[in-house]
Amino acid sequence: MLKDYTCDEVLFDEMLAKSTSAVAHYKKFVKQFGEYDKQDFLRLKDEAKTQFFNEGITFATYNNNAEGTERIFPFDLIPRIIPAKEWDTIEKGLIQRNMAINAFLEDLYHDKKILKDGVVPHELIHTSNNLLVQMHGINPPGGIYNHISGTDVIRHSDGNYYVLEDNVRVPSGVSYVLANRNSLKKTLPKLFRQCKVQLVKEYPDQLLQMLHTVAPQGVDEPTCVVLTPGMYNSAYFEHSFLAQSMGVELVEGRDLFVEKNFVYMKTIYGPKRVDVIYRRVDDLFIDPLEFRSDSALGTAGLMQAYRAGNVALVNAPGTGVADDKAVYIYMPEIIKYYLGEEAILRNVPTYRCEKDDDFKYVMENVHQLVVKPVDESGGYGISIGTELTKAQIEEVKQTVKANRRKYIAQPIMSLSVHPTYIEEADTFEPRHIDLRTFCLLGKDFQYVLPGGLTRVALKKGTLIVNSSQGGGSKDTWILS
Amino acid sequence: MIHHYNTVYHADNSYELPVRQAVYQLLVLPESNGQQQLLDFKVESSSPNEWWTATNAFGAQCIMLAPQFPVDNIQFEIKSSVNVESINPFDRPFILPQAQWELVSSHEFKVENATFLSQTDLTHFPDRDMSHLPERDETKPVLDYLVALKSFLAREISYVQGATDAHTPADMAWQVKKGVCQDFAHVLIGWCRMIGIPARYVSGYLSQGQNFRGDAQLHAWAECLLPGDGWVGIDASNDLLVDQHYIKIAHGRDYYDCSPMTGVLISGGKQVSLHRVSVDMHANQ
Numbered sequence: 042m043l044k045d046y047t048c049d050e051v052l053f054d055e056m057l058a059k060s061t062s063a064v065a066h067y068k069k070f071v072k073q074f075g076e077y078d079k080q081d082f083l084r085l086k087d088e089a090k091t092q093f094f095n096e097g098i099t100f101a102t103y104n105n106n107a108e109g110t111e112r113i114f115p116f117d118l119i120p121r122i123i124p125a126k127e128w129d130t131i132e133k134g135l136i137q138r139n140m141a142i143n144a145f146l147e148d149l150y151h152d153k154k155i156l157k158d159g160v161v162p163h164e165l166i167h168t169s170n171n172l173l174v175q176m177h178g179i180n181p182p183g184g185i186y187n188h189i190s191g192t193d194v195i196r197h198s199d200g201n202y203y204v205l206e207d208n209v210r211v212p213s214g215v216s217y218v219l220a221n222r223n224s225l226k227k228t229l230p231k232l233f234r235q236c237k238v239q240l241v242k243e244y245p246d247q248l249l250q251m252l253h254t255v256a257p258q259g260v261d262e263p264t265c266v267v268l269t270p271g272m273y274n275s276a277y278f279e280h281s282f283l284a285q286s287m288g289v290e291l292v293e294g295r296d297l298f299v300e301k302n303f304v305y306m307k308t309i310y311g312p313k314r315v316d317v318i319y320r321r322v323d324d325l326f327i328d329p330l331e332f333r334s335d336s337a338l339g340t341a342g343l344m345q346a347y348r349a350g351n352v353a354l355v356n357a358p359g360t361g362v363a364d365d366k367a368v369y370i371y372m373p374e375i376i377k378y379y380l381g382e383e384a385i386l387r388n389v390p391t392y393r394c395e396k397d398d399d400f401k402y403v404m405e406n407v408h409q410l411v412v413k414p415v416d417e418s419g420g421y422g423i424s425i426g427t428e429l430t431k432a433q434i435e436e437v438k439q440t441v442k443a444n445r446r447k448y449i450a451q452p453i454m455s456l457s458v459h460p461t462y463i464e465e466a467d468t469f470e471p472r473h474i475d476l477r478t479f480c481l482l483g484k485d486f487q488y489v490l491p492g493g494l495t496r497v498a499l500k501k502g503t504l505i506v507n508s509s510q511g512g513g514s515k516d517t518w519i520l521s
Numbered sequence: 522m523i524h525h526y527n528t529v530y531h532a533d534n535s536y537e538l539p540v541r542q543a544v545y546q547l548l549v550l551p552e553s554n555g556q557q558q559l560l561d562f563k564v565e566s567s568s569p570n571e572w573w574t575a576t577n578a579f580g581a582q583c584i585m586l587a588p589q590f591p592v593d594n595i596q597f598e599i600k601s602s603v604n605v606e607s608i609n610p611f612d613r614p615f616i617l618p619q620a621q622w623e624l625v626s627s628h629e630f631k632v633e634n635a636t637f638l639s640q641t642d643l644t645h646f647p648d649r650d651m652s653h654l655p656e657r658d659e660t661k662p663v664l665d666y667l668v669a670l671k672s673f674l675a676r677e678i679s680y681v682q683g684a685t686d687a688h689t690p691a692d693m694a695w696q697v698k699k700g701v702c703q704d705f706a707h708v709l710i711g712w713c714r715m716i717g718i719p720a721r722y723v724s725g726y727l728s729q730g731q732n733f734r735g736d737a738q739l740h741a742w743a744e745c746l747l748p749g750d751g752w753v754g755i756d757a758s759n760d761l762l763v764d765q766h767y768i769k770i771a772h773g774r775d776y777y778d779c780s781p782m783t784g785v786l787i788s789g790g791k792q793v794s795l796h797r798v799s800v801d802m803h804a805n806q
Contacts, residue, residue, distance in 0.1 A: 157629050163628075166635075175578040177636070178580075298587075302573060341785035342585060345575035345576060
């Protein structure tokens with residue numbers, strides 16, 4: 042069915058890799074997939090869609106009118122395939138990078154050696170909105186800050202993998218990886234078996250294991266919970282999914298209370314002590330006593346319990362200072378500083394608008410750069426030079442000029458493309474993809490989910506793949 | 522010489538509708554440090570409660586209090602007894618003034634003290650104008666300059682109650698040239714940070730019956746870091762350096778880090794809360 046599929050030569054196609062027929066690691070899939078005809082395919086696609094609908098696998102996008110719309114997360118049946126050897130390097134690179142970030146965070150909240158040594162400019166850190174004075178001197182259980190990291194990796198037209206951004210606050214998306222796999226296994230069972238794909242279903246178990254490794258000292262059988270802002274949050278499906286598949290309680294801030302510096306959850310059998318909180322509530326909302334006093338999503342006294350070492354918060358508050366897109370620039374130096382190693386994964390060249398030379402270059406080249414705010418996530422606030430009108434370019438320049446610390450710019454990376462079924466055209470077309478990975482760090486514990494969430498920019502030509510911007514997704518196959 | 526004080530903090534909160542669930546954080550206990558020693562304290566409340574102590578972001582000990590039943594009025598009384606040692610704030614170790622001023626602009630000093638060099642909404646002067654400040658003589662110790670700043674501030678701003686409130690930023694108080702201890706502290710802190718001297722907000726008790734300004738309530742002043750030496754307390758509202766008449770409770774970036782009482786409440790409807798604070802302090806020498 043994919044035999045007529047072609048791709049523009051300037052783009053890097055995952056399946057064709059600049060040749061005319063499928064590369065080795067796609068051959069088996071293409072051959073098997075060829076046994077289906079279009080009719081079969083459409084039927085299978087509808088089946089998959091119905092499954093998603095029945096299981097309530099949805100995602101809410103917030104639009105400008107502040108009206109949330111819940112919708113089915115668009116899923117494309119053609120999987121993205123990565124050979125084991127390539128994945129091996131990515132996996133090592135992710136562990137390396139996220140371990141370095143953990144060491145960096147520990148340093149920033151204690152001795153600040155890296156700043157004193159001038160490796161990272163201290164002004165950059167001390168002007169970050171995500172640096173929390175409340176975290177200074179705290180020793181998180183197990184010494185872990187970024188327990189769960191959602192590093193975004195792309196493949197450029199040069200065929201190399203690059204880290205596009207680090208996400209060490211509350212990265213989301215893993216539930217869709219599991220849902221996609223489930224759906225694909227049910228829809229294309231034979232094909233899946235024959236291709237020998239590494240499993241992802243153990244993720245909830247690995248996550249729970251990791252949570253256990255960071256239990257407060259002296260707690261052998263920790264009680265873990267998932268803390269959600271509630272059902273109106275865009276990732277609520279994921280929160281409930283993860284709690285359910287780990288077999289732990291899903292709680293909201295009002296279900297918890299703190300007494301004598303211990304955290305308890307209210308249950309029908311009375312209060313039950315909570316030891317590890319996988320919190321999906323943003324830093325500033327977790328404790329009205331120490332952060333936003335108007336927050337109804339948190340629990341008063343949580344930070345004091347954390348400070349006393351009686352509860353683990355996953356991820357630690359204040360990790361956002363490390364995934365600041367201006368700090369990203371220094372990641373190769375950060376890795377070298379703490380681990381004494383060269384970075385395994387490449388960084389995209391990045392201009393810091395706060396620096397005069399970089400600012401000048403950015404002002405002259407907005408039309409061919411991607412300009413991003415340093416501390417937002419979900420693809421909000423990004424402008425891509427080639428898609429802007431003259432007036433919009435002027436607007437971007439003014440925005441950057443007004444707050445130079447807040448913006449960075451990068452060359453427009455030509456994300457690799459992948460054959461994707463496009464409903465309107467009723468055919469397979471190349472669409473840009475990236476990869477949201479999931480890396481777990483605990484005390485003497487490391488795990489990378491084999492694969493991750495391959496996100497697809499469904500609109501022709503566009504490079505923004507974020508699900509909050511209406512992107513879709515694919516199953517990601519790491520061959521064993 | 523050791524001075525012994527007994528302090529009392531009393532608060533009275535009334536609510537229109539009963540509060541179903543509440544947690545109060547009281548930041549009113551004298552801290553123990555090189556100059557003062559907290560000997561004992563007692564917590565009393567009008568309603569049955571659980572109470573415990575906890576550590577805040579800046580290492581201060583707070584009293585946490587959770588009433589066990591819905592209340593429409595709750596009163597607390599925290600009594601503490603504390604010893605304070607006599608000090609002469611001008612008695613400092615000798616450091617070459619030039620070396621001291623050089624430290625101010627050193628990289629390590631800036632990194633080490635970033636928290637108290639960064640302005641907050643309550644301390645920053647948007648125009649960053651320092652031209653009106655007394656001239657700096659770097660052949661004299663940093664403390665001399667801070668003393669001059671304090672006296673300049675005490676001359677320029679009049680101590681007037683009611684012209685400002687708890688949320689008045691420093692530049693506003695400076696514009697109206699009026700304020701209370703909190704405003705004096707914020708203005709001084711804002712200036713110091715502009716110059717590069719780390720400065721922090723301090724809340725505490727002030728010995729009563731000595732005609733000090735601000736002794737009827739919890740008092741506030743600034744602490745500034747003398748490079749190569751240590752923190753020195755400066756009370757611009759009384760034009761004094763801090764001595765044995767001052768009992769420190771806590772410090773922070775600004776007033777918000779040191780509010781004596783913070784309540785997180787869950788109540789069925791509209792809430793009206795009134796706070797009455799009184800501070801009694803007696804010195805037994």
